[in-house]
Amino acid sequence: MSALAYDGTAMLARQLRRVRNNPGLAILTQTMPITMLLFFGYVFGSALAMPGKEYRAFLVPGLLVATAANGIMTGMFQAAQDSHRGVMDRFRSLPMSRAAVPLGQAAADLVVTAAGTVPLLLVGLAVGWRIEGSALRATGAVGLLLLFRFATTWVGIFLGLLSRSEEAAGQLGSATFMLPLLSNAYIPTGNLPHWLRVIAEWNPISAVTTALRDLFGNAPVPQGAAWPVAHPVAGALAWSVAIIAVFLPMAVRRYAHGHR
Template sequence: MTAAAPLAPPARAGGSLFASVTAVTGRNLRKIQRTPQIVIMATVQSIAFLLIFRYVFGGAIPTGGLSYVDYMVPGLLTVALLFSGMGAAVAVADDLTHGVFDRLRSLPIPRSAVVIARVLADTALITWCLILTTAVAFAIGFRIHGGAGDALAAFGLCVLFGFAFIWVFVTLGLYAGNAQAAQGLGFLVLPLSFASSAYVPVATMPGWLQGFAAHQPVTVMINTIRCLTQGSQAEALLGHSTGYYLLRALLWSAGIIAVFAPLAFARYRRR
């Protein structure tokens, strides 16, 4: 009788995408929790900019009928998301340098789960910073002149916009060779934050800059948040309705994710 061939060992079952994303996101959040300076620095930086523009520059910048604090806070909150999110590029590059991604790649989980988990963890971080910065904004005089639903929509849009740009920063971190290079690449968003309506009306800028400043994604998002929080006063100042800006803000967010998410996945698979 012919001896039966030995059975091959059963293949190790891989985790589902949802379970894998949940587990790796938890790992990233625990790392952030055990490194409190990450949260502290991101929050302090946002609050410092808020206080500087409120009390140092606020009295010198005309805003066409809106009080400067009500004009400035939607811009500062949006820009703060970019500055807080820049840490994602550094964190990704640091994980690559220390072999964390190599260890995760060796596990039986979908590769996309590692990238998605990184994005979700950093989105949670910027959301926490946004909550704290918003609380300080109310303490220094910011007020909402629209409805409660509009205010919640504004907060949700801020989180969505931050989520979109986290994909940008994660992609930059994957392409950077180390944490220092990733930090440098992250500062490429600075022109978007300063050449926007965050601090001053676009109409006060040189004519050659106004076209770019008025239509780039940061300005569109800021103007949407202004209209949602300040109501008809902001619409009259900006010259368009809330719906006009809201549609463009959603399109920009979707476009950024559609471009940079595939880039991040492709780069991670090639590392």
């Protein structure tokens, strides 16, 4: 086993123990989407043109992706906490791969997210959402969702390492709740003003959400949309790979250099 794989596995185990010993954040981040599904599904569903059950089927993929986008918030908070409490300074003093610590955090977040997705899917099924596509396409949708979560976690890790304090990281992380609001996660974008529709359709969340709706068979791909939404699977893959390609090396470099 290579040094990176060995050290990364050790850091993965450390992060999972951290979640087990402090489950409050994990519980909050996993129960919030369920609360939003019940609230939005039964309140907004009666206010939109879509019937309630149809809107809930439309909403579930959007909430899955909005939860994946929260990787920015959780990654930022955990990285900032370790950085400003001296944990990462101690890790840097050890003879281990510089990529192992952030990689372990990202991998542990992925494991926790995969487990936490199951309750949201079950509640979605209970309120009327269904997988209309094939099992293979549904599996692809879940894989795409986890890839996007992995990508957003690297954004959060980099920003957390860049932050000046835990409090600043928490405040900035909380602001990320705006990102799904500027997308098609909760509402169709067809009737938005042109300038706002352009912003929403080039939001990575919109591409991933549309890809999940297409793969699950919940809604057709909208016509006349921007390229990432008109070609949602390719767009979601392109966004996720691009985010990882940019932020993974930046996060590793920032960790290696510390606060200098």
